[in-house]
Amino acid sequence: MSSPSKAVRWAAALAVPLVLAAGAAPAFATGDTYTVNVHQKLPLTATGNGVERGECPTIPADKDGWHFVLPTNGTVFVKLTVTFEPGGQQVITNFGPPTDKHAYVASPVGATLTSAVAEVKGGKVNWFNLSHACPAKPPTTQPPTTQPPTTKPPTTTAPPTTAAPSTSKPPTDGTKTPAPATSSAGTGTPSSSASPSASDTVVPTPSKPASTGGGKSLAQTGSVAVGGLLAVAAVLVGGGILLRRRRGNHAA
Known part of the structure; x- marks a missing residue:
């Protein structure tokens, strides 16, 4: 036995x-969820003492960002409920990146986090962490660019166009245009100061008597004038000889 x-x-x-x-x-x-609270003591602000600063890739730059994370890889967020003052309560159901153990929340600039409670699944944790905050970045203000006034160059007025002197065309009726008088030196300028010498003195030709209408021709009138001049010349010559003889007689 x-x-x-x-x-x-x-x-x-x-x-x-x-x-x-x-x-x-x-x-x-088990697939059941359970509730845990944030590990940090609240209330907190994104720029408060004891809050780490970091990057929040899903949060706009004009908002304060909050990054929550679970302490183990086997646990994930199912629902996260946070309350801000101002801003009120927010319920987050979309998580990551990179996995569902990370949660990002946006709040108004300067808001205070007053409560953070999460429903999680998997593993066994007693709390979750506020990893860091991402304070809003002030907008970058660039000073206005002042461009110097555009100075236009002065408008230059073109001088009036002077028409070229017209060139006289020779008459087309066959008449030649007389050439301008030139000086004896060939310079094209008439001599105005030269005094005529004795040898250059021109004896005026006696005017011809006008026709009396007696029926004599111009040739006959000219011959009479020539004959008269010859007779006058003979008288003058004879008078000169006679005067010379008289002077000779007085001298003897």
Whole structure:
């Protein structure tokens, strides 16, 4: 009887750990969620003391950003409820990047975080962390660029166009245009200061008597004038000879 009793006792001893192990496994494999609070003491602001500063890739630059993270890789966020003053309550159901253990929240600039509660799944955690805050960045204001006034060059008025002197065309009726008088030196300028010498003096030709209508021709009138001039010349010559003789006689 002793041998069977030992066998039963050994079987019972081995069965107890198996039962305990079987009962413990479902506690970690369950799909149920549970609630945890943020680890930091609230209230907090994004620029307050004790808050780390970092980057929030999904938060606009004109908002304060908040980055929450779970402490283990086996746990993920299901729902995150946060409350800001001002700004009120927000419920976040979209998480990441890079995984669902990260959560990003935006708030008005300078708002105070007064509450943060999360529903999580997987593993077993007692809290989650505020990893860091991302204070809003002031807008970059560039000074207005003042361009110097554009100075237009003075308008230059073109001088009036002077028409070229017209060139006189020679008459087309066959008459030649007389050439301008030139000086004896060939310079094209008439001499105005030269005095005529005795040898250059021109003896005026006696005017011809007008026709009396007696029926004599121009040739006959000219011959009479020539004859008269010859007679006058003969008288003058004769008078000169006679005067010379008289002077000779007085001298003797």
